[in-house]
Amino acid sequence: MFEVSFITLFPEAFPGPLGVSILERARREGIWDWETRDLREHGIGKHRNVDAPPTGGGAGMVIRPDVASEALDSLVITNKHIVYPSPRGVPFTQDMARDWAGSRGLVFLCGRFEGLDQRVIDAHGLEEVSVGDYVLAGGEVAAMAMVEAVVRLLPGVAGNAASLSEESFENGLLEHDQYTLPRQWGPYGTPDVLLSGDHKRIREWRLNSAKALTKERRPDLYAAYSEPHEFQAPETGDEHD
Numbered sequence: 476m477f478e479v480s481f482i483t484l485f486p487e488a489f490p491g492p493l494g495v496s497i498l499e500r501a502r503r504e505g506i507w508d509w510e511t512r513d514l515r516e517h518g519i520g521k522h523r524n525v526d527a528p529p530t531g532g533g534a535g536m537v538i539r540p541d542v543a544s545e546a547l548d549s550l551v552i553t554n555k556h557i558v559y560p561s562p563r564g565v566p567f568t569q570d571m572a573r574d575w576a577g578s579r580g581l582v583f584l585c586g587r588f589e590g591l592d593q594r595v596i597d598a599h600g601l602e603e604v605s606v607g608d609y610v611l612a613g614g615e616v617a618a619m620a621m622v623e624a625v626v627r628l629l630p631g632v633a634g635n636a637a638s639l640s641e642e643s644f645e646n647g648l649l650e651h652d653q654y655t656l657p658r659q660w661g662p663y664g665t666p667d668v669l670l671s672g673d674h675k676r677i678r679e680w681r682l683n684s685a686k687a688l689t690k691e692r693r694p695d696l697y698a699a700y701s702e703p704h705e706f707q708a709p710e711t712g713d714e715h716d
C-alpha cells in the first residue's frame with residue numbers, strides 16, 4: 476500500500492480532486508491511501524502558534540522548526556520521500572513522478588506564510604520541490620498535483636499501459652493532436668491520414684504532430700529531444716576540481 480501523508484493547517488482542503496475518479500477507485504481497492512495531520516496540533520502554547528517573524532526582519536511569518544519537526548516525527552517515513560512544496564524548489568517532472576511511484580509513499584509538509592525555517596529542511600532532509608514558476612498561497616494544491624501525477628502511475632491505477640506510454644513526456648515530447656467522432660464537425664474535418672487505417676503512416680503523422688507542437692511550445696524539451704542520446708561531452712578535466 477502506497478501511503479501519502481499531508482501535514483497541513485488546512486486538512487479540510489483534502490482530498491479534493493484526489494477523492495474522485497481513478498484515484499478514489501484505487502484507494503478503495505487498497506492500492507494507496509492518504510491521511511492529513513493538522514500542523515496546528517503541534518503548535519506552541521494556548522494559541523497553538525506555528526509561526527514567528529523572520530529572524531533578521533522582513534515581511535510575513537515563518538513556520539517554526541520545532542513545530543514542523545514534531546509533526547514530522549509523529550510519522551513513519553522509512554523509504555518515503557519527504558517533500559516540502561515551495562516555489563524555491565527543484566522543478567517537479569514526470570521522471571520524478573516515476574521515481575516516487577517506486578517508493579513506499581510520500582510525506583508533504585504544506586507551508587503557508589513566507590516559508591519554513593531552513594533548519595527543519597536541513598535536519599529532516601526535506602526535498603524542496605516546485606510545481607512551476609508562479610507563487611501559490613500554500614503548498615496544498617502543489618502537493619495534490621504531485622500526488623495525482625504519482626498515484627496514477629502506480630500499478631493497477633490507470634487501466635491502459637499503452638495510453639500511459641504514449642502520453643506527454645514519456646518520449647520527451649508533448650502529446651500529438653487527438654481527434655474523435657464526428658469525422659466532420661461543422662467546417663472542421665479530420666486529417667485524412669488518421670482515417671486511412673495505415674498504422675505506419677498514422678504513427679509517422681503523430682510523431683510529426685508531437686515534434687511540431689513541442690518545438691513551438693517547449694523549445695527546451697525539443698532541444699533535449701533532438702540531442703543525440705549517446706552524446707557525452709568530452710572531459711575537460713575541470714569537472715572534479
Ligand code: ADE
Nearest residue numbers: 560561562605606611617
Ligand atoms: N507553494 C507556493 N507556490 C508553490 C509552487 N510554485 N510550487 C510548490 N509549492 C508552492
